[in-house]
Amino acid sequence: MPMHAAATLAAPRAPLTVTEVETPAPATDEVLVRVRAAAINPVDWVIQGTGRITYRWLRTPAVLGSDIAGEVIAVGADVTRFRVGQRVFGLATGTDRGRDPLREGAFQHSSILLERLTAPTPESLTDAEAAVFPLGLSTAACALFQPQHLGLRMPGTPASAAAPEVVVVWGGSTSVGMNAIQLARAAGYTVVSTASAKNAEAVSALGAEAVVDHGSPSAVADMVAAVGGRPVAGAVALGAGSTDACLDVLSRAGGTRLAMASTPVSLDSLAGGRHLFPAMLPVFTRIGLATVRSSLRARRLGIHAGFVWGSSLRDDEMGPRLWRETVPRMLADGSLRPAPSPLVVGDGLEAVQGALDRQRAGVSAQKVVVRL
C-alpha cells in the first residue's frame, strides 16, 4: 500500500503531528490530488479544539482542512473532466458526517477530491491563490443560492427586467463575504456590505456599491441608508453580532430572508484554552440562548433565517453547477478573483499547526495558506 505524509490530528485537542498515512485510490467520481497549497479556515481550529462537542461524529486520527490546490495524480473511472498532471483546486469534505477524514483532507500530501467539487486552476493563478477559494466560495454560494437560504438566481441565469435587488453582505471583508460579494454581483444583484475602514476599498473593488464600517455605532442605520429603499433580496450574516445586525437591517429596510454562517459567540478562546470542560458550559449556554433569541425574533419579524453549512452543496444540484460551470466561467471572464489574498505563513506539513494558530489569532482580509 503506498503511503504519504500528513499533518494528523491523532486525538481530540492534540497538536497536529506529521505521520505517514495510506494513500487512497480514487472512487469512480473522485480525483486524487498532490496537494501543493492548503488554506486555513476557522473551522479547522474549531474542530481541533472543540470537535468532541461540535463534530461528535469525527473519529481520530483525522486529517483536517477543506481548501486544496494542487495537481491530479489519479482519476476515478467515471472522471472525464480532469487528467493526470492537471492543476486543480477544490473543496475537501472529509470532516463531514459520513465522510472519511483520512482520505479527504487538505493538510496532507495526497488527498481525494470529489470531481463535482473541483475546478481547473487557471494558468494565471498560483496554487496559493487558488487555495483561498474552496470553503469561502462554497459557503457563500450556499448562503446566496440554496433555496432554503436566500434562493437567489445563480450567475449565468438571466435577470428579470425589474430593477436589480439589493443583497446585504454583513462581514464583506471575511473570506466568505468577499466571495459572496463577487457571486452576487455576477448574478446581477446590487451588493451593500460592511468592513472595517481599512478594508473598505478592497471590498468595494470586489463590487460592493456601499461599504459600511461594522465597528461604527451607526452601522445599522448606515446600512439601511445604503439600501436606500430599494427591494432587498436578503442578507448574509458573517461575524460576531452579524445576525442581530442583519435582523435590524431587514426589519427596517425590508427583506425577509437571512442566511447565517457564524456562531453568535466565537469559539476561539475555547479552542485555544487548556481545558474544554468546564469552560465550554458558559460559552455553549450563551450560543444556545443567543440562537433561540434570534430565531424567535426572526419569526416575530416574519424573516426566514437559517444556518448555512458550507459543504452541504456536496449533496445538491448547486454544488456541481457551481464548481463545474460557474467557477470556471467566472475565472475566465475575470468576475471572480482570489480574495482575500493569500498570506503564506510557511512551507511544509510542519507549518500547518502554526498556520491554524495564526488563523485563530485573527486575520483581516487575508487567507492563511501553507505551501506543501
Ligand SMILES: NC(=O)c1ccc[n+]([C@@H]2O[C@H](COP(=O)([O-])OP(=O)(O)OC[C@H]3O[C@@H](n4cnc5c(N)ncnc54)[C@H](OP(=O)(O)O)[C@@H]3O)[C@@H](O)[C@H]2O)c1
Ligand atoms: N457555516 C459554515 O459552513 C461556515 C463556513 C465558513 C466560515 N464560516 C464562518 O463564517 C465566518 C467568516 O469566516 P471566514 O473564514 O470568512 O472568516 P475570516 O476571513 O477569518 O474573517 C476575518 C474577517 O472578519 C471580519 N470581522 C471581524 N469581526 C466582524 C464582525 N463583528 N462583523 C463582521 N465582520 C467581522 C474582519 O473584518 P475587518 O478586519 O474588516 O474588521 C476580518 O477581515 C466565521 O464566523 C466562520 O466561522 C461558516
